[in-house]
Amino acid sequence: MSGRGSGRDFVHEIIDDHNRNGRFDGRIRTRFPPEPNGYLHIGHAKSIALNFGIAEEYGGKCNLRFDDTNPTKEGDEYVNSIIEDIRWLGFDWEDRLYFASNYFDQLYDWAVELIRMGKAYVDDLSAEEMSEHRGTLTTPGKDSPFRDRSMEENLDLFDRMRKGEFKDGERVLRAKIDMAHPNMNMRDPVMYRILHVPHHNTGDKWCIYPSYDWTHGQSDSIEGITQSICTLEFENHRPLYDWFLDQLDIYHPQQIEFARLNISYTVMSKRRLLQLVEEKHVNGWDDPRMPTLSGMRRRGYPPSAIREFLSRVGVAKVNSTIAVELLEHIVREDLNRTAPRYMGVLDPLRVEIEGVGDRDDFMDVSVNPEDPSAGTRKVPFSKDIFIERSDFMEDPVKKFHRLSPGKEVRLRNAYLVTCTDVVKDDGEVVALICKADPDSRGGNAPDGRRVKGTIHWVSAPHAVNAEVRLYDKLFTVEDPLSEKGDFPDYIDEDSLKTLNDCKVEPAVSDLGIGESFQFERLGYFCKDPDTSDDGIVLNRTITLRDTWAKIQKQAQK
Ligand code: ATP
Numbered sequence: 001m002s003g004r005g006s007g008r009d010f011v012h013e014i015i016d017d018h019n020r021n022g023r024f025d026g027r028i029r030t031r032f033p034p035e036p037n038g039y040l041h042i043g044h045a046k047s048i049a050l051n052f053g054i055a056e057e058y059g060g061k062c063n064l065r066f067d068d069t070n071p072t073k074e075g076d077e078y079v080n081s082i083i084e085d086i087r088w089l090g091f092d093w094e095d096r097l098y099f100a101s102n103y104f105d106q107l108y109d110w111a112v113e114l115i116r117m118g119k120a121y122v123d124d125l126s127a128e129e130m131s132e133h134r135g136t137l138t139t140p141g142k143d144s145p146f147r148d149r150s151m152e153e154n155l156d157l158f159d160r161m162r163k164g165e166f167k168d169g170e171r172v173l174r175a176k177i178d179m180a181h182p183n184m185n186m187r188d189p190v191m192y193r194i195l196h197v198p199h200h201n202t203g204d205k206w207c208i209y210p211s212y213d214w215t216h217g218q219s220d221s222i223e224g225i226t227q228s229i230c231t232l233e234f235e236n237h238r239p240l241y242d243w244f245l246d247q248l249d250i251y252h253p254q255q256i257e258f259a260r261l262n263i264s265y266t267v268m269s270k271r272r273l274l275q276l277v278e279e280k281h282v283n284g285w286d287d288p289r290m291p292t293l294s295g296m297r298r299r300g301y302p303p304s305a306i307r308e309f310l311s312r313v314g315v316a317k318v319n320s321t322i323a324v325e326l327l328e329h330i331v332r333e334d335l336n337r338t339a340p341r342y343m344g345v346l347d348p349l350r351v352e353i354e355g356v357g358d359r360d361d362f363m364d365v366s367v368n369p370e371d372p373s374a375g376t377r378k379v380p381f382s383k384d385i386f387i388e389r390s391d392f393m394e395d396p397v398k399k400f401h402r403l404s405p406g407k408e409v410r411l412r413n414a415y416l417v418t419c420t421d422v423v424k425d426d427g428e429v430v431a432l433i434c435k436a437d438p439d440s441r442g443g444n445a446p447d448g449r450r451v452k453g454t455i456h457w458v459s460a461p462h463a464v465n466a467e468v469r470l471y472d473k474l475f476t477v478e479d480p481l482s483e484k485g486d487f488p489d490y491i492d493e494d495s496l497k498t499l500n501d502c503k504v505e506p507a508v509s510d511l512g513i514g515e516s517f518q519f520e521r522l523g524y525f526c527k528d529p530d531t532s533d534d535g536i537v538l539n540r541t542i543t544l545r546d547t548w549a550k551i552q553k554q555a556q557k
Pocket residue numbers: 032033034035036042043044046047229230231259260261262268269270271
């Protein structure tokens with residue numbers, strides 16, 4: 001695996017070759033061509049980073065082109081989300097925003113040209129009959145009885161298709177290539193179908209729509225694309241794209257195929273993601289458990305981490321699956337460098353401190369120990385605090401270095417305290433009494449004695465309530481599509497846990513939606529857009545535990 005920064009991948013090698021032999025006069029024009037039928041996922045981000053990245057590296061340009069040929073599944077909601085997501089990732093198409101639907105007139109004229117050349121015909125076969133005639137991988141197809149219509153009849157029927165004289169599915173326009181061709185895509189592929197459906201861009205102008213195969217290569221040609229980079233499944237469409245361009249004798253881009261990005265414990269296809277949304281397995285396209293860019297943004301993944309991940313994964317010619325832990329590791333690295341630190345308690349246990357904190361006391365705390373330039377902030381302390389319930393054990397197990405009766409711990413950045421009493425209600429621990437060493441302000445022992453445990457806390461009178469949402473992998477298995485049954489059967493019911501009574505330090509109130517920060521010892525978090533005057537809602541982006549390092553270590557053993 002070679003990253004884009006290090007060494008050359010095969011795509012770069014092909015482009016270097018083009019530049020050396022003058023194929024495009026040194027010009028570089030790439031494009032990202034999404035179909036607006038869903039939200040973008042991180043797989044699309046790979047294609048975005050590759051296309052925009054190449055344009056930048058070689059001093060070329062990259063277009064954004066919506067491949068909007070199927071009005072039944074496409075719409076403006078998707079167009080807008082795709083635009084927002086690409087901007088968020090940090091890429092810019094300037095004024096080069098295009099729609100394949102802008103080329104419908106040109107495509108129509110070219111279709112007429114093919115009919116005149118005897119290279120396209122109107123077929124009346126039904127969809128089922130057509131698929132019966134198509135043959136199989138091992139047997140040739142059969143010619144349609146309508147294949148040898150006269151050019152005049154084809155022109156007339158195609159014109160009437162456009163005028164709306166026929167019903168959906170009654171006729172199609174097909175390329176006349178070879179029904180026995182070993183490549184099934186060359187067996188007289190459909191160029192136009194009748195669809196009495198309005199289009200998000202062209203409205204009611206058309207009731208026939210070009211197929212993706214008839215549209216894609218010509219759109220690239222119109223835009224003067226040099227390298228048309230796409231994923232491997234289009235490799236055996238390339239002869240067809242070449243055939244169309246050759247018949248029309250127009251400018252010819254070079255298609256280059258690379259392997260799709262797959263990530264473990266998720267699914268990466270808009271169709272599947274749409275199913276999750278429609279069947280309400282998740283709370284929308286931007287559910288923080290989704291592999292969508294909008295989901296990752298909501299969860300708090302920085303775009304810089306996603307770009308770094310894509311660059312480390314690199315470009316390959318063979319399909320593979322990347323461990324999700326690598327992505328998480330890079331998100332963690334990025335946030336460790338940049339995220340300010342705060343304290344918050346997810347499962348609060350009340351503690352009364354004796355000896356200090358009678359009046360408001362503010363502790364000076366470093367904003368980010370990894371980044372001294374971030375400075376310090378003041379954290380309110382008082383004699384009533386909350387600590388994490390799991391940081392106390394009445395009967396401590398071996399190696400439990402946190403709080404237990406008679407034991408001393410460090411309240412991070414505040415004081416050393418010893419638990420002197422446990423308050424119970426009906427057998428349940430409801431509060432603790434602790435005695436502080438007044439000379440340990442800042443958390444340092446005056447006599448240098450060793451205090452192993454350090455725990456976080458929030459001052460109770462200053463604390464702000466928050467709802468915190470904890471996320472885990474959406475699926476319980478690495479590849480939900482390879483399992484028996486339907487993939488939603490493998491959704492982890494515990495992948496979203498909501499905690500309603502968390503206590504956080506007041507400074508968290510001032511953070512903006514989506515701004516990342518660390519809760520000391522707990523992980524990275526950000527404010528969810530569901531935050532309102534009724535309360536703060538936080539997403540846990542990721543814990544501090546680096547599972548990638550563990551996986552690496554195991555692999556080395
Ligand atoms: P999906 O299967 O998720 O619907 P798609 O390929 O149909 O994806 P498009 O909107 O047609 O989605 O894709 C736009 C571009 O993104 C195409 O060039 C496609 O090859 C690329 N792309 C899609 N998925 C991936 C992926 N997992 N890895 C890399 N590139 C991808």
